[in-house]
Amino acid sequence: MSAVRRKRTTGLAAACIALAVAGSAAAQDGGEVPRMANGKPDLSGVWWGGGDVGGPGFRVGGPGRGEGPPPATFTGLYQPWAAEHAATLSDKDDPTLQCVSTAFGTLNVRMYDVGAVAQIVATPDLVVLLSETFHGYQLVPTDGRDHPPLPPARRGHAVGHWDGDTFVVEVENFTDDTWIWAEGRVSFHSDALRVVERYQRVDADTLVVDATVYDPEVLTEPWVVPTQTLEIAPFDMLFPLDCSGVETQELMDAAAELEE
Amino acid sequence: MTQTLKLASIAGLLPCLFVGSAAAHHSFAAAYDTSPEGAITIEGTIVNVRLTNPHSFFFLDVEDENGEVVRWSFEAGTPSGMLRNGYSPEVIKEGDVVTISGFRAHDHSKPNGMLRELVTADGTVYGMFGPREGPGAR
Numbered sequence: 001m002s003a004v005r006r007k008r009t010t011g012l013a014a015a016c017i018a019l020a021v022a023g024s025a026a027a028q029d030g031g032e033v034p035r036m037a038n039g040k041p042d043l044s045g046v047w048w049g050g051g052d053v054g055g056p057g058f059r060v061g062g063p064g065r066g067e068g069p070p071p072a073t074f075t076g077l078y079q080p081w082a083a084e085h086a087a088t089l090s091d092k093d094d095p096t097l098q099c100v101s102t103a104f105g106t107l108n109v110r111m112y113d114v115g116a117v118a119q120i121v122a123t124p125d126l127v128v129l130l131s132e133t134f135h136g137y138q139l140v141p142t143d144g145r146d147h148p149p150l151p152p153a154r155r156g157h158a159v160g161h162w163d164g165d166t167f168v169v170e171v172e173n174f175t176d177d178t179w180i181w182a183e184g185r186v187s188f189h190s191d192a193l194r195v196v197e198r199y200q201r202v203d204a205d206t207l208v209v210d211a212t213v214y215d216p217e218v219l220t221e222p223w224v225v226p227t228q229t230l231e232i233a234p235f236d237m238l239f240p241l242d243c244s245g246v247e248t249q250e251l252m253d254a255a256a257e258l259e260e
Numbered sequence: 261m262t263q264t265l266k267l268a269s270i271a272g273l274l275p276c277l278f279v280g281s282a283a284a285h286h287s288f289a290a291a292y293d294t295s296p297e298g299a300i301t302i303e304g305t306i307v308n309v310r311l312t313n314p315h316s317f318f319f320l321d322v323e324d325e326n327g328e329v330v331r332w333s334f335e336a337g338t339p340s341g342m343l344r345n346g347y348s349p350e351v352i353k354e355g356d357v358v359t360i361s362g363f364r365a366h367d368h369s370k371p372n373g374m375l376r377e378l379v380t381a382d383g384t385v386y387g388m389f390g391p392r393e394g395p396g397a398r
Contacts, residue, residue: 051344052338052340052341052344052345053337053338053340053341053389054337054338054341054342054345054387054388054389055341055344055345055389055390056345058341090290091287091289091290091291092290094287096314099313099314114313114314115313115314115338115340117340132313132340133313133314133338133340134313182314183287184287184290185287235344238340239339239340239343241311241312241313241339242312242313243312243313243314244310244312244313247317247335247372248291248315248335251291251292251365251366251367251370251372252290252291254365254366254367254370255290255291255365255366255367258366258367
């Protein structure tokens, strides 16, 4: 992709995202928070931003995005060498073109991975985070165990604990062959990546997610992800849809050859 | 079944056409020529609709100006989004004649494109992310 086209596309996308989020502040009057047998909030449910991609209600980002100065981004915090390396990559290098998950999440919601919807199945000792596009799952034990002694994984390994009514998830042991986002947004990371998330079900219909992303090998400082406010979706299961579509990778490679 | 290939230059596109790109799983602009020169309208016969992640594909046979049948593919939105917006696997099937407007691949010699609009024989219009009319209309 030429620099001119990239700049034009990025600017247009930013403007449209700003339009999409205007007036999207989520109401938090959705009723009493359901609780599990141990008294902790039950996070179970399908969660989204109010709609699916391209549909009514769909919004990108959390409240406040599109207002004031733009929030910091993962790549905006790259160390100089990382920024230089990122400049050598482009859309065609995006691992998700090969149905490979992201390390974080397209819309700054990690449990979405790629897509705009996720499901949580919670029990007192185990919380399961399910993503749709690549049939992803993450088991988050809350029984006090430490991170498992397993090989690194593309979505990392997670453990969780409760801080009052806030569910805290700590994820580490990532591979380094994924990107933070998809959509051709160059966002590589190292295997030192670590994520700490805080989930708060503030009412029956609303889940607030905060996250901080650490990667001291590529970032100058931790990335504090803009707060994401999700809504309970009006359905109770994700879709089981397979992933394919590597044709697009071939088209991007061909386009890149044309530009050379 | 008669199939014709029609090319049309589409100017004056809505600036926010790329909302789909901003919310899509990959950059459409990297694969497709979304300039007016890349615009294309094609009529053909559906041979397959693939509702898989990260994006759906419509495959159709199109007769070119030399009478040769060429199999085209058009990439559309995420299938989960299309389905939740009201699309159904039953509405467009093998053998249906449809007209698709969209954008060619950057390499114009390739029979691949990005779907902007699909019109069925009865005039129903679908967008990249499903129905243009009804509860999930976009």
